[in-house]
Amino acid sequence: MKNDIKKNQSSKIVKIGIIGTGILGNAVGLHLLRSGYELTVYNRTKEKTNKLKINGAKVVNSPKNVAENSELVIIIVKDANAVKKVSFGKNGIVDGRHPGLTVADMSTINPMESKKISKIFLKYKIIKLDIPVMGGPNVAINGELLLMGSGNKERFDKFKNIFNKIANKVFFVGGNGTAHLIKLSMNIQITMLALALSEGITLVKSAKIDPRIFLDILNSTYFKTGMSENKAYKMIQDNFEVTFTLKNLKKDISTITDTAKSFKINLPMIEKAKSVYSNAINKGFGDIDYTGILAYIEEINKTQLKITKNNYKNKFIT
Ligand SMILES: NC(=O)c1ccc[n+]([C@@H]2O[C@H](COP(=O)([O-])OP(=O)(O)OC[C@H]3O[C@@H](n4cnc5c(N)ncnc54)[C@H](OP(=O)(O)O)[C@@H]3O)[C@@H](O)[C@H]2O)c1
Numbered sequence: 001m002k003n004d005i006k007k008n009q010s011s012k013i014v015k016i017g018i019i020g021t022g023i024l025g026n027a028v029g030l031h032l033l034r035s036g037y038e039l040t041v042y043n044r045t046k047e048k049t050n051k052l053k054i055n056g057a058k059v060v061n062s063p064k065n066v067a068e069n070s071e072l073v074i075i076i077v078k079d080a081n082a083v084k085k086v087s088f089g090k091n092g093i094v095d096g097r098h099p100g101l102t103v104a105d106m107s108t109i110n111p112m113e114s115k116k117i118s119k120i121f122l123k124y125k126i127i128k129l130d131i132p133v134m135g136g137p138n139v140a141i142n143g144e145l146l147l148m149g150s151g152n153k154e155r156f157d158k159f160k161n162i163f164n165k166i167a168n169k170v171f172f173v174g175g176n177g178t179a180h181l182i183k184l185s186m187n188i189q190i191t192m193l194a195l196a197l198s199e200g201i202t203l204v205k206s207a208k209i210d211p212r213i214f215l216d217i218l219n220s221t222y223f224k225t226g227m228s229e230n231k232a233y234k235m236i237q238d239n240f241e242v243t244f245t246l247k248n249l250k251k252d253i254s255t256i257t258d259t260a261k262s263f264k265i266n267l268p269m270i271e272k273a274k275s276v277y278s279n280a281i282n283k284g285f286g287d288i289d290y291t292g293i294l295a296y297i298e299e300i301n302k303t304q305l306k307i308t309k310n311n312y313k314n315k316f317i318t
Pocket residue numbers: 019020021022023024025043044045048076077078079081082085086106107108109133134135136137243244245248252
């Protein structure tokens with residue numbers, strides 16, 4: 001693979017760094033390594049870099065070291081505070097700056113914070129691009145994410161071949177902050193779809209109707225989605241294997257409501273969703289997949305449901 005890339009590119013291979021090797025960072029990193037890129041990585045909790053190390057990544061001790069070793073540093077951490085910490089904190093990215101350095105932030109963060117962070121980077125003469133993505137580790141591992149880019153277009157185009165390697169759909173959408181705003185609007189869809197599926201499943205289960213029938217019919221209509229066609233069948237088997245944690249979706253929901261406030265708009269449903277997801281976290285559902293919101297809704301209805309596995313005796317049969 002490495003040799004193929006070298007043969008196919010007239011310019012030299014770009015040295016890439018990743019800061020944040022959680023669920024998403026690991027998958028993106030593995031895909032870049034398998035595609036032949038030279039990769040330097042840092043994670044606050046070092047053990048989470050082990051898999052990448054085995055696959056050829058250089059593991060270093062600080063974001064500063066990542067910057068020193070890279071031309072393109074991709075940040076994939078939790079939120080804006082974490083982005084600021086790895087960028088401007090002790091031994092942060094800016095301490096490893098050099099003239100060839102570009103930073104691209106894949107984390108899902110507040111768009112206003114994204115804009116501010118870009119401005120601070122510019123004070124250090126570093127261009128920071130926004131590259132939030134849609135899709136989880138299962139597609140990231142094959143370079144099949146959807147990537148939304150914003151910031152300096154010329155610099156975005158310079159690294160477009162890498163963005164095209166990470167994602168099979170790449171959009172450039174405007175100035176810094178734009179891509180993060182659109183990403184949050186995407187996560188409103190994810191939030192509502194997971195809730196709508198969970199409530200539909202719970203309602204049919206309360207009547208002892210097999211939820212598979214509900215899903216099969218839903219998926220024969222105009223209202224089907226990728227989530228109803230794929231993850232929903234795992235949900236009805238209580239399979240909430242994590243690709244994106246429920247607590248991280250709640251983090252995004254809070255960012256959405258904060259952003260709505262700063263734009264002085266009222267988004268009534270996401271406010272309601274925030275309280276449902278917060279309650280789920282308080283009841284201990286935060287570390288499972290976000291589709292585990294179904295498990296929480298079933299938990300609050302457990303006395304009515306009384307379902308044992310594969311015991312779907314339809315309540316309407318007399
Ligand atoms: N998973 C997905 O499907 C998906 C899809 C699209 C976008 N995203 C976004 O991508 C980002 C990462 O998501 P993930 O699923 O990979 O989450 P994750 O597994 O929870 O990883 C979070 C990462 O952020 C780091 N981090 C958190 N707080 C930090 C701090 N204060 N300083 C330094 N590092 C910090 C964590 O380091 P430690 O390991 O030390 O805790 C870890 O590397 C999030 O913004 C998420 O919303 C995820």
